[in-house]
Amino acid sequence: MTSGANVLDAVVVGAGWAGLGVSYSLARRGLRHSVLERGRIGETWLTQRWDSFRMNTPNVQTVMPGDRYEGSDPSGALTRNQFVALLEDFAKRNGLPVEPETVVTELASGHEKGEYRLTTSRGTFLARNVVIASGHLNCPVRPVWAASLTPRLCQIDASDYRNAAGLADGAVLVVGSGQSGCQIAEDLAEAGRTVFLSTGRVGRLVRRYRGRDIMIWLVESGFLDVRREEIIQLAKRIPPRGVLGAQQTISLQALSAKGIVLLGRLTGVEDGGRLSFADDLEAHVRFADEASANVKRHIDEYISRSGIDAPAAEPDPAETVQASLPDPTIGSLDIAGAGITTVVWCTGFRGDFSWMRLPGVLDPAGQPLHEDGVASRPGIYFAGLDFASTRKSGTILAVAEEAHRLVEHMVERS
Incomplete structure (x- = not known):
């Protein structure tokens, strides 16, 4: 949680694979940030998948940035709970600043130019950049x-x-x-x-x-x-x-x-x-x-x-x-x-972005307006969107490339 005098470089909304991937890239760049998660790491995977669910990528491809598969079943497929455990381990090993049980209720412009204010169930966060990684497949x-x-x-x-x-x-x-x-x-x-x-x-x-x-x-x-x-x-x-x-x-x-x-x-x-x-x-x-x-x-x-x-x-x-x-x-x-x-x-499904009170970042249907995950409003980004740039977008196969690209854009903008 921040005060007006303590503005973060970035806030990431959502601690799924996309949000954690961005957090990893932010940390490698030395940028001060927080990852705000409405529930637990991988909450959507835990609460919106059936019991027999398995990943569609083989184990050898189901890896997070900086990692590589070293198991004995490269062609296997992780279960829902195994994938969430992978995300939890990734966040812990890399010391990612995840704030669980933190529901974002509003994203708006801050009092200072180029600053954003996030109102949450645990107080207010201020940041120069905001990455929306809350998913766009959460409203049936x-x-x-x-x-x-x-x-x-x-x-x-x-x-x-x-x-x-x-x-x-x-x-x-x-x-x-x-x-x-x-x-x-x-x-x-x-x-x-x-x-x-x-x-x-x-x-x-x-x-x-x-x-x-x-x-x-x-x-x-x-x-x-x-x-x-x-x-x-x-x-x-x-x-x-x-x-x-x-x-x-x-x-x-x-x-x-x-x-x-x-x-x-x-x-x-x-x-x-x-x-x-x-x-x-x-x-x-x-x-x-x-x-x-x-x-x-x-x-x-x-x-x-x-x-x-x-x-x-x-x-x-x-x-x-x-x-x-x-x-x-x-x-x-x-x-x-x-x-x-x-x-x-x-x-x-469609995404719920009703909490975003920023003109020009959503279309008339309330869905993200962006180019390769970059919104027209400076400092606003979307990560993990299906087909955001290519066929690969929206899958774990794209996480390392997308996270790096968004963070580099953020750094260059600064």
Whole structure:
């Protein structure tokens, strides 16, 4: 906590991997700072991930700045709790100035020019620079018709799902076939639940390809270095990340083979008890397969261009399972008749930046305005945002590079 005469060089809001990475770079530069965390280190990982959650990067890549993997399972995947333990150890080893249980309620301009004031549950902090690393995936988004569903139906978001045992008996409808939706649907099916999955237009990746974890190839080939502007130019938007199973390939075909009933996109609710779905399931399966093929083609070209001696391509696991897609596709579903008692909404998130009282740093929807994490307002930065600069942004793979770049910008500005 500071006084007006004791202004910090920087304050970092959030002690997840992004915030701790920035803190590490600030410390190496000798800049006085504090990391304000609303709960514990890795709070979001502890409270918004399901019990069986695992990281999608292999252990060899799940490392913080200045560290390298020295374990015996480089291809393994950390559990939720193991990842939080990694963050806690990183902060402790490096003596990072984390202030836990410190909720920031307001960020505003200070009394002095170029100074910022952070009002928190533990007093006021003053700083010349502020790095927002609180995450932008902490407010669930549901379609407007969610409120039209019968009140007898339990509705939860992906961030509130823990395990099948925590839900009421009966079938479960999972809405959204992105990363969370597919993994939660699989978790429920493996627990013996009847599961319906409403799908969307989302790509997928195989877990291993040509003798390596796919993430190793994506980093080495430069696939993750594609700029945000190029992605938007090609796709006309920022698309959801391709589905990647933590330990094995996840595909819609594989989920179907596990007994999950696949549906098209949820389009509406009739009289609170009947759901309607678009006739686009086959298109979604095809899009996911094409996305996977495109990534593999990129890797093949990189291997050929670089003269790498790599094994031949393995069969895509999606092609070796006995899928059972509904025929004809299901266009309407009676909630009670299907025995559905719970809906898990996996329909996306947005950030909560309502506590930022600074003009010009948020767009009309209340989301960050920035270029490569640097806001137009001097001294305001965003760290850990998905696709902030490249495909790599928003993953732990980008933490060292992003933290260093933001802190160097801060130093040069000073």
